Amino acid sequence: MIGQIAFFIVAGLAVGAAGRQFLRIRRNINLGQDEPITGDTSQRWRNVLLVAFGQQKMFKRWIPAVLHFFIYAAFLLTQVELVEIFIDGLLGYHRFFLPFLGGFYTFLISFIEVLSVLALIATIAFLARRNVLRIPRFHKPEMKGWPFQDANWILVLEIFLIFFIFLMNSTDMAAHDNAYGFAISQFLSPLWAGTAPETLHFLERVGWWGHIMVVFAFLNYLPYSKHLHIIFAFPNTYFAKLTPRGEMENMPAIMNEVKSMMGLGEAPADGGDDELPDFGANDVFSLSWKNLLDAYSCTECGRCTAVCPANLTGKKLSPRKIVMDIRDRATEIGSKLDSGDPQWAKDASQPLSATNFDDGKSLFDYVAAEELHACTTCNACVEACPVLINPLDPILKMRRYEILTLSQGPSDWLPMFNSIENGGAAWAMSTDRDQWAQEARQ
Amino acid sequence: MTLRIPTMADLAAEGREPEILFWVGCAGSFDARAQKVTLAFCQILEAVGIDYAILGNEEQCTGDPARRAGNEFIFQMMALQNIEVLNGYQVKKVVTACPHCFNTLKNEYPALGGHYEVIHHTQLLQELITAGRIKMTGGGSFKGKRITYHDSCYLGRINGVYEAPREVLETLDADLVEMKRCRTNGLCCGAGGAQMWKEDEPGEKRINLERAEEALDTGAAVVAVNCPFCLTMMQDGIKAKDKQDDVMVYDLAELIIQQMQP
Numbered sequence: 001m002i003g004q005i006a007f008f009i010v011a012g013l014a015v016g017a018a019g020r021q022f023l024r025i026r027r028n029i030n031l032g033q034d035e036p037i038t039g040d041t042s043q044r045w046r047n048v049l050l051v052a053f054g055q056q057k058m059f060k061r062w063i064p065a066v067l068h069f070f071i072y073a074a075f076l077l078t079q080v081e082l083v084e085i086f087i088d089g090l091l092g093y094h095r096f097f098l099p100f101l102g103g104f105y106t107f108l109i110s111f112i113e114v115l116s117v118l119a120l121i122a123t124i125a126f127l128a129r130r131n132v133l134r135i136p137r138f139h140k141p142e143m144k145g146w147p148f149q150d151a152n153w154i155l156v157l158e159i160f161l162i163f164f165i166f167l168m169n170s171t172d173m174a175a176h177d178n179a180y181g182f183a184i185s186q187f188l189s190p191l192w193a194g195t196a197p198e199t200l201h202f203l204e205r206v207g208w209w210g211h212i213m214v215v216f217a218f219l220n221y222l223p224y225s226k227h228l229h230i231i232f233a234f235p236n237t238y239f240a241k242l243t244p245r246g247e248m249e250n251m252p253a254i255m256n257e258v259k260s261m262m263g264l265g266e267a268p269a270d271g272g273d274d275e276l277p278d279f280g281a282n283d284v285f286s287l288s289w290k291n292l293l294d295a296y297s298c299t300e301c302g303r304c305t306a307v308c309p310a311n312l313t314g315k316k317l318s319p320r321k322i323v324m325d326i327r328d329r330a331t332e333i334g335s336k337l338d339s340g341d342p343q344w345a346k347d348a349s350q351p352l353s354a355t356n357f358d359d360g361k362s363l364f365d366y367v368a369a370e371e372l373h374a375c376t377t378c379n380a381c382v383e384a385c386p387v388l389i390n391p392l393d394p395i396l397k398m399r400r401y402e403i404l405t406l407s408q409g410p411s412d413w414l415p416m417f418n419s420i421e422n423g424g425a426a427w428a429m430s431t432d433r434d435q436w437a438q439e440a441r442q
Numbered sequence: 443m444t445l446r447i448p449t450m451a452d453l454a455a456e457g458r459e460p461e462i463l464f465w466v467g468c469a470g471s472f473d474a475r476a477q478k479v480t481l482a483f484c485q486i487l488e489a490v491g492i493d494y495a496i497l498g499n500e501e502q503c504t505g506d507p508a509r510r511a512g513n514e515f516i517f518q519m520m521a522l523q524n525i526e527v528l529n530g531y532q533v534k535k536v537v538t539a540c541p542h543c544f545n546t547l548k549n550e551y552p553a554l555g556g557h558y559e560v561i562h563h564t565q566l567l568q569e570l571i572t573a574g575r576i577k578m579t580g581g582g583s584f585k586g587k588r589i590t591y592h593d594s595c596y597l598g599r600i601n602g603v604y605e606a607p608r609e610v611l612e613t614l615d616a617d618l619v620e621m622k623r624c625r626t627n628g629l630c631c632g633a634g635g636a637q638m639w640k641e642d643e644p645g646e647k648r649i650n651l652e653r654a655e656e657a658l659d660t661g662a663a664v665v666a667v668n669c670p671f672c673l674t675m676m677q678d679g680i681k682a683k684d685k686q687d688d689v690m691v692y693d694l695a696e697l698i699i700q701q702m703q704p
């Protein structure tokens with residue numbers, strides 16, 4: 001009974017605290033602009049199934065894909081065991097599913113055990129890859145400090161999880177005369193031969209509580225970590241853009257303005273000589289909510305940066321950094337909003353809110369113009385991302401802000417703009433556009 | 443050799459519309475090297491007897507570089523004017539030798555009211571070869587030569603056209619070799635996103651040099667491209683490696699015209 005009450009309290013606190021953090025992230029994502037989600041729903045589900053569940057993009061590189069798959073599959077299936085732990089914990093049963101499932105239960109737990117061993121191997125391999133092998137994409141500037149530790153922490157937590165599972169199952173088997181016959185634990189339970197039944201029971205409880213406590217810790221850690229992707233990968237692949245990759249989002253406000261200038265459409269209703277609104281994006285508020293969901297889904301794997309031609313040739317641009325910057329900025333704004341501190345309000349007489357917010361900063365304090373200017377729009381980053389993030393979209397939105405709202409940007413582009421505007425060609429030319437044809441006709 | 447190169451205006455004066463409009467693009471019109479590709483392509487079209495026309499001086503920049511640089515105003519100005527012209531001629535089908543024009547016409551003009559069937563010239567070449575309208579002479583100058591094909595971003599990764607150009611190259615009877623990074627994984631030449639019009643940002647190396655080195659690693663004597671910007675970039679890269687006498691960069695149309703039965 002005491003155990004049940006303790007479990008109830010701990011579970012309530014852990015889930016409640018994590019829930020609060022998740023709601024904050026949801027709020028942060030909603031700081032972005034609305035973006036209608038259009039297109040074929042069945043195509044969206046296909047993306048979820050293939051890319052999120054099936055990890056399709058991961059399998060471009062076999063070794064990390066297989067290792068990651070072990071951890072992922074173990075994670076997915078362990079949820080079954082987690083349900084049982086919850087039922088046992090709340091209702092005071094021991095292995096609630098066992099009597100219902102019988103032999104299948106043994107199979108199920110054995111399967112989880114085998115996956116756990118594979119996941120353990122994968123975890124150790126991943127620790128080695130990150131810390132010993134020095135794979136370049138794990139050691140770019142944006143990975144210094146917390147992102148690097150974050151990656152290691154989660155792997156260490158994973159080892160604890162697996163350790164506690166086997167402690168629980170093997171002592172439990174030893175205490176039950178090796179009944180159950182779990183695939184891996186049957187080889188571990190002989191280690192406990194001769195241990196007093198009370199000790200076994202105690203160790204089994206340590207395993208049980210240890211496992212669930214690590215799960216709770218993990219749940220509360222997720223919102224601060226790149227490991228949020230284990231949840232967000234699913235909605236993010238669902239909401240990934242289905243329009244052609246090469247289509248930049250149209251800007252109807254500008255289109256209509258130009259149409260009326262050309263005498264093609266009606267003049268804008270407001271007469272058109274009001275102050276122009278801001279175009280493009282300079283902060284989380286002017287990006288779309290999907291850009292922010294992208295940012296919170298990022299696994300920081302660096303596959304995008306590893307294929308970025310600008311980054312490969314030593315430019316400062318790193319698509320991963322752009323995505324991480326957006327997340328950091330959204331989180332910064334979120335915690336400033338939570339502080340309620342009037343110093344962040346645009347109008348201090350009004351309560352602080354997303355619409356009444358100005359901390360004197362913007363995304364341009366995170367992302368340098370040099371980074372934006374180096375992009376060739378090659379879409380390699382978009383192609384590479386295992387969870388269908390689009391790092392190029394915010395880059396182009398920020399370029400729009402620079403040019404349209406700030407009237408800045410690389411001075412090299414000015415002659416190109418001028419010759420297009422005045423001569424209809426990307427270079428200023430003194431010859432006719434069809435000069436080549438005139439000559440070829442002679 | 444003289445070419446006819448009809449314009450839409452001429453045909454309209456005769457009360458005719460061609461089957462297909464050839465969209466030449468800024469590079470194809472003004473860049474001396476790309477003009478050769480334009481001419482090669484016109485020559486093929488006329489040899490095969492395709493009913494085509496160009497817009498001539500009525501064509502303007504699609505606006506792609508301005509849009510990618512962030513200048514939506516200039517993009518809209520160009521796009522809306524072009525669409526007015528295209529719709530005025532009731533154009534239904536467009537072919538272009540520039541993947542940037544291809545992408546903008548195909549994917550971006552519809553939102554502004556321009557709906558056309560747009561194909562890239564490598565796709566048309568492939569169709570003509572499959573249909574037997576382009577026939578190659580056997581045992582030509584490419585037999586046994588190594589050719590490597592550079593996927594442009596805007597044709598490959600962005601529009602998913604990987605096979606048509608390769609099928610075209612296969613008819614040359616050459617030894618087609620792939621670079622380490624190809625197809626979905628192909629490396630950019632460095633020109634896209636309006637980079638063509640500006641100096642590089644500070645870094646260790648130019649992107650076209652990286653790509654040229656990769657092309658040279660294949661040992662190919664010919665680098666085949668499908669884009670006028672890739673053409674410039676790859677040529678410059680190969681020149682920077684001092685290999686311009688050993689390795690040639692050609693557009694697919696130029697390769698076909700060299701080997702085609704008259």
Ligand code: SF4
Pocket residue numbers: 304307308309310311317318319374375376377378379380381382391392395
């Ligand atoms: S689209 Fe831009 S950021 Fe993405 S890989 Fe290409 S150059 Fe890098």
Ligand code: SF4
Pocket residue numbers: 297298299300301302303304305319320323384385386387388389391
């Ligand atoms: S954006 Fe995608 S590819 Fe890039 S680091 Fe994040 S998850 Fe990896």
